[in-house]
Amino acid sequence: MASIFGHGLVAFTTSKVIDSKSNKLLLYLAIGSAMLPDLDVLAFKLGIDYLHPFGHRGFTHSIVFAVLWSISLAFLFGKTRKLIFAIVLFLSTLSHGLLDAMTSGGKGVGFFIPFENSRYFFPFREIKVSPIGIEKFFSEWGVNVILSELKYIGIPCLLILITMSIARKSGSYIK
Known part of the structure; x- marks a missing residue:
């Protein structure tokens, strides 16, 4: 997986590009939605296998999850701007799986769960996979992840902004 920093930065950029009114609630929801799919790491603690549909990079990384999550939040918080909320939240949530499919590790992303359980990577896999766990992140591995994300996520986002x-x-x- 990319780190929460990389996921958050893509959501921040997505929100700023699409939402010209710069709604703070939408910005926070977008960043949270981009990080949310990695809650599936709890599956390891529950004994759920990585390749199970509810395992790591499974359902919470899927297109269906991004649609359901973004529509739910848009209806709860979007007021008169439901479509803008839905678009920003969908792209932010979906971006998580897209970035993970560009990492150097793991077993792929289940984009099409629940319809099929295959896992996918993109041909471009230059983003260093982030370690799971805070203590492992503060290591040489974590530094390499941050440098990789700076190059492949941070600089492109900065140029877009x-x-x-x-x-x-x-x-x-x-506008």
Whole structure:
């Protein structure tokens, strides 16, 4: 998996690009939604196998989960902007599995669970897989993860945000 920092940064960027009103609630929900799928690591403590549909990188990393989660939150919190909330939250939640499918480790992502349990990676797998557990993160491995995410997530997100800011200031960005 990518770290919570990488997942959060993609959700932050997604929210800022799509939501021109910069709703703080939506921003926080997007960041939380991008991190949420990794709650499935609790499956290890419950004795659920990694490749089980409810195992790590299973249902909570699927497209169906992203749809259900984003629609639920949009209806609970979206008020008059349900569609914007749903789009930002869907993309933020889905981005978790997309980033994990670009990591150097694990057993793939179950994008199509519950319809089929196959696990997938993308051909590009340059993001260093993050260790599971806080104590392992504060190690050379964790430093390598952060450097990898800076290169493959942080810099692209920064470029997107700078470009968007320039476009908004010049008036060429659709509001």
